[in-house]
Amino acid sequence: MVKWSRFNIASIVFGFAFLYLPIVLLVIFSFNESKLVTVWAGFSTKWYVQLLHNQALLDAAWVTVRVGLISATVATVLGTLAALAMTRYTRFRGRMLFSGMIYAPLVMPEVITGLSMLLLFVAIGFDRGFWTLTLAHITFTMCFVAVVVQSRLLSFDRSIEEAAMDLGATPVATFLQVTLPVIAPAVFSGWVLAFTLSLDDLVISNFTSGPGATTLPMKIYSQVRLGVTPEINAVCTILIGIVAMGVLIASVVSRRREVQRVKDEQAAFAL
Amino acid sequence: MKSLGSIRRSFAPWADATAVPFIAVKNVTKKFGDFVAVDNLSLNIYPREFFALLGASGCGKSTLLRMLAGFEQPTSGEIVLDGQSLAGIPPYRRPVNMMFQSYALFPHMTVENNIAFGLKQDGMPKPQIAERVDQMLRLVKLDKFAKRKPHQLSGGQRQRVALARSLAKRPKVLLLDEPLGALDKKLREETQFELMDLQQQLGLTFVVVTHDQEEAMTMADRIAVMAHGKVIQVATPPEIYEAPNSRFVADFIGDVNIFDGTVTSAGNGTVDIATEAGFSVRVASSEPPAVGTKAGLAIRPEKIRVSRDKPACAPLNAAQGEIWDIGYLGDMTIFHVRLKDGKVIKASSLNAVRAVEDPLGYDQQVWVSFDENAGVVLKD
Numbered sequence: 001m002v003k004w005s006r007f008n009i010a011s012i013v014f015g016f017a018f019l020y021l022p023i024v025l026l027v028i029f030s031f032n033e034s035k036l037v038t039v040w041a042g043f044s045t046k047w048y049v050q051l052l053h054n055q056a057l058l059d060a061a062w063v064t065v066r067v068g069l070i071s072a073t074v075a076t077v078l079g080t081l082a083a084l085a086m087t088r089y090t091r092f093r094g095r096m097l098f099s100g101m102i103y104a105p106l107v108m109p110e111v112i113t114g115l116s117m118l119l120l121f122v123a124i125g126f127d128r129g130f131w132t133l134t135l136a137h138i139t140f141t142m143c144f145v146a147v148v149v150q151s152r153l154l155s156f157d158r159s160i161e162e163a164a165m166d167l168g169a170t171p172v173a174t175f176l177q178v179t180l181p182v183i184a185p186a187v188f189s190g191w192v193l194a195f196t197l198s199l200d201d202l203v204i205s206n207f208t209s210g211p212g213a214t215t216l217p218m219k220i221y222s223q224v225r226l227g228v229t230p231e232i233n234a235v236c237t238i239l240i241g242i243v244a245m246g247v248l249i250a251s252v253v254s255r256r257r258e259v260q261r262v263k264d265e266q267a268a269f270a271l
Numbered sequence: 272m273k274s275l276g277s278i279r280r281s282f283a284p285w286a287d288a289t290a291v292p293f294i295a296v297k298n299v300t301k302k303f304g305d306f307v308a309v310d311n312l313s314l315n316i317y318p319r320e321f322f323a324l325l326g327a328s329g330c331g332k333s334t335l336l337r338m339l340a341g342f343e344q345p346t347s348g349e350i351v352l353d354g355q356s357l358a359g360i361p362p363y364r365r366p367v368n369m370m371f372q373s374y375a376l377f378p379h380m381t382v383e384n385n386i387a388f389g390l391k392q393d394g395m396p397k398p399q400i401a402e403r404v405d406q407m408l409r410l411v412k413l414d415k416f417a418k419r420k421p422h423q424l425s426g427g428q429r430q431r432v433a434l435a436r437s438l439a440k441r442p443k444v445l446l447l448d449e450p451l452g453a454l455d456k457k458l459r460e461e462t463q464f465e466l467m468d469l470q471q472q473l474g475l476t477f478v479v480v481t482h483d484q485e486e487a488m489t490m491a492d493r494i495a496v497m498a499h500g501k502v503i504q505v506a507t508p509p510e511i512y513e514a515p516n517s518r519f520v521a522d523f524i525g526d527v528n529i530f531d532g533t534v535t536s537a538g539n540g541t542v543d544i545a546t547e548a549g550f551s552v553r554v555a556s557s558e559p560p561a562v563g564t565k566a567g568l569a570i571r572p573e574k575i576r577v578s579r580d581k582p583a584c585a586p587l588n589a590a591q592g593e594i595w596d597i598g599y600l601g602d603m604t605i606f607h608v609r610l611k612d613g614k615v616i617k618a619s620s621l622n623a624v625r626a627v628e629d630p631l632g633y634d635q636q637v638w639v640s641f642d643e644n645a646g647v648v649l650k651d
Contacts, residue, residue, distance in 0.1 A: 169388070
């Protein structure tokens with residue numbers, strides 16, 4: 001057993017406090033009876049009830065979910081294809097440029113991405129709204145999917161694809177029956193990543209959305225400028241809950257799978 | 272099984288000028304950029320033959336196998352299978368199947384589905400697929416493991432699944448890439464004989480790639496020894512071992528002692544060579560090299576006798592030296608004898624009796640000797 005020094009304990013306490021104290025406060029005050037955010041006046045769930053009657057906020061939530069679902073799905077398809085192209089065709093002309101261009105949005109300041117898209121949409125006369133927002137989200141989440149899927153493909157044993165073709169599967173059948181099922185977990189985590197990125201994006205959304213396509217982060221941000229209400233705290237608490245559940249389920253599932261795999265392997269070698 | 276043995280012994284289609292090869296590799300060259308992996312190579316493989324491609328890594332044997340499977344296209348030349356050119360035919364339309372070195376089992380499918388994969392691609396009706404899968408499982412003795420996934424199997428079991436999967440479609444030719452490479456020694460030896468029985472039983476043509484000469488010698492009807500993209504010699508295992516056509520083959524297969532020297536006389540089916548080691552040898556040779564040329568004499572360790580007494584043939588085919596090293600392997604003992612000029616030669620003797628009275632020991636003065644027909648003359 002390692003002895004915990006005071007320094008260690010202190011750094012852990014401060015570290016976690018730094019990370020989670022604001023969130024904990026937000027959650028606590030979402031159950032505040034008072035309308036004043038900073039004054040505790042007893043427990044209540046009335047802000048959650050009131051939330052259900054705030055049509056503007058519900059609309060924004062619905063837009064956010066739709067944009068997230070569509071953009072994550074399209075970004076996953078495109079990102080997976082890009083990852084395949086980069087790992088499979090390693091010798092084509094301009095590969096460095098191509099892969100560099102795919103990764104660039106990862107480090108590009110969001111303001112620049114958002115502004116350049118705004119300029120593009122204006123230039124081609126595309127009315128800003130739901131679809132420009134979705135397109136913008138596809139563009140910036142795609143590279144994250146590509147990175148996740150590519151790292152899986154680098155450790156992918158190509159000989160199983162050759163085996164499939166050797167057994168009579170056409171390239172398309174090989175992809176659908178062998179490659180895709182094997183890389184599915186990475187593709188799925190790419191999708192989840194794209195969805196969450198789309199869900200909480202504010203900067204790019206601000207540039208590229210138009211009337212009638214306000215996302216939840218945009219709505220929250222604009223309301224906060226008029227003062228923080230406990231209602232906002234309630235929305236944020238729900239969001240935190242959803243994200244935390246997602247992370248928890250994902251890690252439990254992968255942990256269980258790992259344990260099962262180790263058990264199976266031990267059983268096989270004990271024979 | 273007795274009848275199978277006699278078929279095997281008389282199986283020699285390569286010696287029959289009228290026999291039609293099943294696989295004909297014609298002047299095939301494969302280049303990867305500037306690197307020539309396979310260099311103007313020609314080969315004939317006959318129906319029902321167990322053919323081995325043997326060589327060190329990087330000799331082009333795997334590239335040749337991959338060209339047969341269709342994963343690589345020859346840069347020039349042609350491969351003909353059963354009278355049909357394979358040029359431009361993709362792997363999924365070739366009547367050959369391959370067993371991969373890594374086994375390449377589909378990790379997300381059960382053993383059953385792995386074996387059924389190829390049959391499903393062909394659109395075989397379900398009841399027939401089930402029947403064939405069952406049959407293959409019994410063939411490789413894995414019927415109890417049908418519902419398992421690859422990671423729930425041991426290495427040996429995975430190897431059997433890979434074999435069953437590649438045999439399920441009843442290919443005309445089975446290509447095996449280092450099929451036993453990942454197994455431990457004991458399992459490997461057992462599996463060698465199982466593979467041979469299976470090949471006889473199914474009447475298929477097997478082409479196996481291996482770097483393990485023992486494996487090739489045990490299993491194959493004929494061996495092609497490859498180096499630098501070329502075939503150096505194609506022959507049966509006994510011919511390869513007893514009559515290597517070059518220094519490379521002699522050295523690559525088994526242990527060998529090579530004495531370099533100059534031909535002093537030739538005729539009457541024998542050659543006399545004055546070796547650089549300081550003694551003269553007389554060996555049988557049907558095509559002797561010319562007098563005065565350089566030649567080498569290759570002799571296997573088991574054909575060299577080690578004795579305390581001067582042999583009758585001395586000074587011809589005999590030399591004096593001292594025992595330098597002794598390696599006791601159980602079934603035989605290997606002696607390293609250092610000749611007077613410093614050359615160390617290897618000799619092995621079978622331990623046919625349990626206890627030898629007064630065995631040879633270190634630093635003893637001994638004679639090494641061999642018969643006229645024990646060695647092979649290598650022309651350079």
